[in-house]
Amino acid sequence: MLLRVSRDADITAIQRAYRSLAKEFHPDRQKSAEEKVKSEEAFRLIATAYEILRDPEQRQEYEYMLDHPTEMYYHYYRYYKRRYSPKIDVRLVFLSTILVLSAIQYISQRTKHSQALTYLVRDPKYRTKAKEMAIAAKRFHIDKQKVGRRLTREEVKIHEEAVIRSIIAENFELRGDCGPPSIRNTLVVQLVVLPYHVVRFCWWALRWIVLFTILRRPYGPEEKEYLTRWWLGYNQTRWDSLDEESRAYYNRLELWRRENLKAYREAMEEEIRIRSAEDTNQKRYRRYVKRYGPPVAANLDDS
Known part of the structure; x- marks a missing residue:
């Protein structure tokens, strides 16, 4: 050697x-x-x-x-x-990727929330209510002593828009994907709390099997609401984004019962069929089919 x-x-x-x-x-x-x-x-x-x-x-x-x-x-x-080969620690690459994705998620949440607020600010219904609340609270008033000069018309308009936007953000709750941004909804936080959620889900599933599958106990209010949300195909975020009246309506229908769910779906299908029958485009299409027959797809091989 x-x-x-x-x-x-x-x-x-x-x-x-x-x-x-x-x-x-x-x-x-x-x-x-x-x-x-x-x-x-x-x-x-x-x-x-x-x-x-x-x-x-x-x-x-x-x-x-x-x-x-x-x-x-x-x-x-x-x-x-x-x-x-580049001397890069794979763990650093993995951590950096998670942090970048989490930052993108948070920015996306802020963007959606800002767009939803902008929509409400432009909506006449919410804009009128916000103006009434601002006038009642004297939020439009500008203290000239603090400003030190007389504001222009454009500056007054910008101030009023900011007041209306802040009032809507304070008093009209946005839920679901358009809710306020939170780091709890980012990937890095979800990975940190993943073990807790896994343990919680296992405990929930075990409790459900013991109480309602083995012991055949009746469902409680929380279980009924969960089944209603499940059968409707709503996740927790979408369900929370519904107003109280809509959630109460679905709970009153008792959709956690299979027979009620079947009747509800049949009613929805019938309503869709009626709307489709009354739609002018559908009527025009049916007249076309009745007169000329169903449309035939062109054979591309012949071209």
């Missing part, structure tokens, strides 16, 4: 041998130019050998190469992969 140590030498022996050989073959210690050229190559090989043997992972690969000399190309692949 270049370092003149045995294969089972420890790191201390390797360091001692490297320091000894470095003193012997260092180019600055050579006298003639020819000896300097030879020592430079020898010193480079010694330094490379030391770098490999002091790293446990590289040393293991080197010993594997000694034991399996026929796998030459595989050794080259591992060497160049280690030498030229």
Whole structure:
């Protein structure tokens, strides 16, 4: 071996041998130019050998190469992969990706909330209510002493728009996807609290099986509301975005009962059928089919 140590030498022996050989073959210690050229190559090989043997992972690969000399190309692949591949910790990449996605989620929440507020500000119904509340609370009043001058008409308009927007944000609750942004809805927080949610779900499922499947106990108000939401295909966020009147209406229908759910769906299908029958475009389409027959798709192979 270049370092003149045995294969089972420890790191201390390797360091001692490297320091000894470095003193012997260092180019600055050579006298003639020819000896300097030879020592430079020898010193480079010694330094490379030391770098490999002091790293446990590289040393293991080197010993594997000694034991399996026929796998030459595989050794080259591992060497160049280690030498030229970017030295980036996968954990840092994973963490950075999660943080970036969480930031995008939070920005998206803020954008949706801002767009929903803008829609309510432009809606005549909410705008009128907000103006009435602002006048009653004297929110439109501008203290000239604080401003120090008389505002222009454009500045007054901007101030009134800001007041209306703030009143709507304070008094009209936005729910669901358009609700106020929260870091609790981001990926990084969801991953942190994931074990808690898993344990909570397992406990909930076990309780449901024991109480309502094995013991056959009647459903409580929470269980009835959950089944109603489940059969309607609403997740918790969408269900919470409904107003109290709509949720109370669905609960009164007792859709957690399968027979009531079936009747409700049939009623909805009938209502959709009636609306479709009264739609002018559908009527025009039916007259066309009655006169000319159903439309035939063109055969693209003939073109």
